[in-house]
Amino acid sequence: MSSITVYKAKKVITMDPACPAADHIAVKDGKILAVGTEKEISAWGDHDLDETFKDLVIMPGMIEGHCHLMAGAIWQFTYVGYQDRIDPDGKFWPGVKSIDDVLDRLKKAEEKLGPDEPLVAWGFDPIFLMARRMDKSDLDQVSTTRPIAVIHSNFHLMTVNSASLKLANYVADMGIDGIALGEDGTPNGELQEMAAMFPIMRRLNINLRELGRASKSLLAFGQVCNRAGVTTAADLLNDLPDEDVEEMTEITSREDYPLRLHSMLNALSQTATEIRDRALILRQKSTDKLVLGGVKIVTDGSIQGFTARIRWPGHFNGNPNGIWNIAPGQLHELVDVLNQAGVQMHIHTNGDEAIEVALDALEAARIKSNRPDVQHVLQHCQMADRAHFRKMKRLNVHANLFSNHIYYFGDKHLEITIGPDRARRMDACRSAADMGVTYAIHSDAPVTPMAPLFTAWCAVNRQTESGRTLGEYEKISVGEALYAITMGAAQTLQVDDRVGSIEIGKWADFSILEDDPESVDPMKLKDIPIWGTVVAGRKFKIQ
Numbered sequence: 350m351s352s353i354t355v356y357k358a359k360k361v362i363t364m365d366p367a368c369p370a371a372d373h374i375a376v377k378d379g380k381i382l383a384v385g386t387e388k389e390i391s392a393w394g395d396h397d398l399d400e401t402f403k404d405l406v407i408m409p410g411m412i413e414g415h416c417h418l419m420a421g422a423i424w425q426f427t428y429v430g431y432q433d434r435i436d437p438d439g440k441f442w443p444g445v446k447s448i449d450d451v452l453d454r455l456k457k458a459e460e461k462l463g464p465d466e467p468l469v470a471w472g473f474d475p476i477f478l479m480a481r482r483m484d485k486s487d488l489d490q491v492s493t494t495r496p497i498a499v500i501h502s503n504f505h506l507m508t509v510n511s512a513s514l515k516l517a518n519y520v521a522d523m524g525i526d527g528i529a530l531g532e533d534g535t536p537n538g539e540l541q542e543m544a545a546m547f548p549i550m551r552r553l554n555i556n557l558r559e560l561g562r563a564s565k566s567l568l569a570f571g572q573v574c575n576r577a578g579v580t581t582a583a584d585l586l587n588d589l590p591d592e593d594v595e596e597m598t599e600i601t602s603r604e605d606y607p608l609r610l611h612s613m614l615n616a617l618s619q620t621a622t623e624i625r626d627r628a629l630i631l632r633q634k635s636t637d638k639l640v641l642g643g644v645k646i647v648t649d650g651s652i653q654g655f656t657a658r659i660r661w662p663g664h665f666n667g668n669p670n671g672i673w674n675i676a677p678g679q680l681h682e683l684v685d686v687l688n689q690a691g692v693q694m695h696i697h698t699n700g701d702e703a704i705e706v707a708l709d710a711l712e713a714a715r716i717k718s719n720r721p722d723v724q725h726v727l728q729h730c731q732m733a734d735r736a737h738f739r740k741m742k743r744l745n746v747h748a749n750l751f752s753n754h755i756y757y758f759g760d761k762h763l764e765i766t767i768g769p770d771r772a773r774r775m776d777a778c779r780s781a782a783d784m785g786v787t788y789a790i791h792s793d794a795p796v797t798p799m800a801p802l803f804t805a806w807c808a809v810n811r812q813t814e815s816g817r818t819l820g821e822y823e824k825i826s827v828g829e830a831l832y833a834i835t836m837g838a839a840q841t842l843q844v845d846d847r848v849g850s851i852e853i854g855k856w857a858d859f860s861i862l863e864d865d866p867e868s869v870d871p872m873k874l875k876d877i878p879i880w881g882t883v884v885a886g887r888k889f890k891i892q
Contacts, residue, residue: 353377353396354886357387360865362408364836364850374407376857379885384851401888405880406865408831409850410580410858411801412838414749415728415791418561418584418612421569423471423795425560427458430472430502432757434798437569437576448483451499455491467553468492471500473508476653476761484531485511485538496553502796503651504557506541509549514538517548526672527656541656542672562593567600575607575889577799578860578879581839581848583611585695585728586645588618594634594641601638607882607889609638609858611842613645613695617675621686628692637856640844643693645728646683647674649703652731652766653758657700659732665768671700681710688714693843694725695749701732708740715744726841729793731775732767738777738784747841750776752790752807753797759813773820778808778833780823789838790830802866805830806875827871859883
């Protein structure tokens with residue numbers, strides 16, 4: 350058997366302008382040896398011809414540049430989201446469309462629990478049930494004695510019952526930011542952002558990052574990625590203690606693990622200098638399939654949860670401004686320390702005030718210590734305007750835009766959260782491109798389902814769930830969207846020399862599609878079936 354394998358395809362989309370399309374790829378030692386016609390590739394000598402993909406389309410392995418390892422293990426909790434979802438095992442979960450439906454599903458789940466187990470659910474989004482917001486009195490109908498916590502779809506809020514509030518000793522007039530109060534002045538069960546949620550999470554043993562630690566969780570996450578055609582994924586928040594890194598290294602290094610994983614250190618868990626030192630140590634532990642050394646900073650919260658930091662004129666419905674997870678002054682210090690050390694930062698910024706504060710911090714850090722060797726990334730970056738993108742270009746800052754929001758939340762952003770003017774320019778891929786900003790697009794799974802072709806469809810068509818077009822000007826072409834989920838994402842992760850296109854010397858990581866995304870109707874881009882993936886030349890067919 351030859352050491353060279355040649356894959357024949359109906360079409361190969363390369364993302365390489367020197368050879369944009371081909372029909373054969375030669376692979377040796379897990380890397381791309383040649384791309385072109387069979388005659389061109391045969392010049393490399395004897396090879397084994399693999400025709401598995403002769404009727405399929407090969408494109409560079411799709412890259413999910415913002416997701417979370419818990420996307421696999423979160424399904425151990427009860428799903429109560431508005432939209433239909435499919436779990437890692439392929440089971441269909443219909444969306445729940447009313448508070449009564451939510452309570453019915455919780456009651457059924459509660460019947461299966463032991464006497465001392467809390468009831469935890471996830472995916473809930475009150476913005477779709479705006480007649481009123483679910484509170485502790487609703488959840489008390491499920492149980493007044495068993496602690497209940499319902500995590501919202503954005504993971505920035507939760508709603509709990511009276512038993513949970515009692516466990517945390519939450520009472521009136523505590524003065525803690527994020528504890529919502531009812532008309533009687535007592536906590537109504539809605540908790541906003543980590544300072545308010547953490548006491549409940551600790552007492553109910555809800556550790557979202559723990560969901561990505563165990564072998565079973567990592568394997569489930571690999572399965573989620575494979576189903577989506579993803580070969581590289583960025584886990585955008587992890588505490589990364591040594592024991593976890595050892596387990597992640599062992600699992601990802603297996604030949605039958607279908608994914609290259611980037612995991613970003615939680616930058617709010619220690620002091621700035623401690624985070625810097627830990628990130629530099631982690632960088633040295635990177636492998637071909639586990640990349641470490643970057644950090645994630647969470648500034649504000651969620652737009653649909655009304656915890657994002659938004660400039661004047663504020664929320665469309667008059668809600669008060671959101672919550673800082675890190676004070677602007679502390680952000681400046683942290684960004685300065687990490688930038689000086691050359692540590693790449695991925696900064697969560699949803700609202701336009703958060704974007705502005707983050708850019709100011711990056712500008713001050715760049716003035717003090719210019720590091721052209723590292724490009725920082727604004728993650729989500731949903732409300733950036735053209736002035737923000739111009740500043741990002743000047744500072745060599747990349748953007749990873751949350752295009753899925755246009756479909757899943759676009760109608761509500763237009764009607765409730767920020768109004769028509771700002772909603773039309775949300776997740777502004779065209780403006781980013783106009784200003785020359787390197788950008789990617791993402792799902793933030795499990796906030797929305799991981800499916801890069803769907804994310805690309807969102808950026809191309811900008812269609813909301815109701816069918817309206819939200820921001821005609823901000824549409825991008827199919828080619829630009831495919832670039833954003835391959836080379837664009839690779840650039841934001843600073844691995845575009847290794848993945849993102851099908852070129853000689855790069856890893857042989859491919860997404861295998863059953864139709865050609867460059868020729869289908871752009872409205873059908875999201876519907877292209879995925880055969881599976883190839884990682885380092887090894888085939889992973891969806892089971």
